[in-house]
Amino acid sequence: MTALTAALALIPIILKGDKPGNEILAPLSVVILGGLLTSTFLNLVVVPAGYAAIHRLKHPVRAGESEPKTPDSI
Secondary structure, eight states, X not given: OHHXXXXXXXXXXXXTTTSTTOTTHHXXXXXXXXXXXXXXXXXXXXXXXXXXXXXXXHSOOOTTOSSOOOTTTO
């Protein structure tokens, strides 16, 4: 939510880049917005996928089992 709010706050600065005084702020805002979007994507997609891949490597599914044993199913 914080990243979304910050990204939305940067949009007016990016769109008004041709106005006097915004020549430096507009490119900086584009870079900050790109960083916010990239970090949000990494946190929401790549990190959980990495954890799932590591979990699958540590707990492989054996032949004949539908899913790995969890503490709840023991």
